[in-house]
Amino acid sequence: MIEDIKNFGKNNNIPITLDDTMKFITDYIDEFKIKTILEIGTAIAFGSINMASRKSVETVDSVEINVDRFKIAQENVEKSNVKEKISLHLIDAMQYIKSCDKKFDLIYLDGPKGQYINYYPILLSLLNDGGVILADNIYFHGMVLGKTPTPHSLNSMIRKLREFYNLILNDKKVHTKIYDIGDGVALIKKVDDKN
Numbered sequence: 001m002i003e004d005i006k007n008f009g010k011n012n013n014i015p016i017t018l019d020d021t022m023k024f025i026t027d028y029i030d031e032f033k034i035k036t037i038l039e040i041g042t043a044i045a046f047g048s049i050n051m052a053s054r055k056s057v058e059t060v061d062s063v064e065i066n067v068d069r070f071k072i073a074q075e076n077v078e079k080s081n082v083k084e085k086i087s088l089h090l091i092d093a094m095q096y097i098k099s100c101d102k103k104f105d106l107i108y109l110d111g112p113k114g115q116y117i118n119y120y121p122i123l124l125s126l127l128n129d130g131g132v133i134l135a136d137n138i139y140f141h142g143m144v145l146g147k148t149p150t151p152h153s154l155n156s157m158i159r160k161l162r163e164f165y166n167l168i169l170n171d172k173k174v175h176t177k178i179y180d181i182g183d184g185v186a187l188i189k190k191v192d193d194k195n
């Protein structure tokens with residue numbers, strides 16, 4: 001079923017998490033026995049179902065703004081054997097996180113790239129101690145580090161993503177490691193508040 005979702009995404013131009021990135025995330029979930037997950041950007045629930053399929057995971061909350069994708073995600077989750085673990089939310093991510101009263105072990109940040117910087121302080125407050133944010137597409141095809149020219153239309157988004165990249169590497173509240181996996185994944189680990 002996961003392969004069908006992947007093929008549907010490819011055939012319909014719907015961005016879904018790259019295989020290497022997904023493996024990195026599920027390995028992390030297994031190693032650290034992650035229980036609670038928030039995903040920003042559901043698309044068609046490829047990531048949600050993959051993450052919810054890991055043994056340690058108890059809940060995955062996932063947020064999507066596009067109603068057509070949300071409906072397909074709902075159908076996919078319904079057909080999966082982890083539907084009881086997944087809650088899908090059709091809402092703008094900022095609106096959701098501002099009013100969220102849960103905390104999470106892992107936040108998979110895979111929504112609008114130009115918004116990562118705005119979401120960041122709120123997402124930090126939604127992490128359990130020792131929790132992590134995994135932010136995808138941190139290189140954005142080499143444009144963030146200037147290895148690939150940025151088309152004019154993406155200037156503003158890339159500038160904000162670059163600002164986010166610099167912030168997470170300098171923020172004393174977190175330890176950040178950047179992985180050359182897929183389109184670049186940032187692992188941002190909240191430093192224990194008690195230290």
Ligand SMILES: C[S@@+](CC[C@H](N)C(=O)[O-])C[C@H]1O[C@@H](n2cnc3c(N)ncnc32)[C@H](O)[C@@H]1O
Binds near residue numbers: 040
């Ligand atoms: C890269 S895709 C997510 C892929 C998904 N995480 C997966 O594993 O297959 C990013 C998604 O974020 C959604 N998105 C964009 N802006 C959003 C917003 N403001 N709030 C919530 N979702 C948003 C897009 O509609 C898109 O489906």
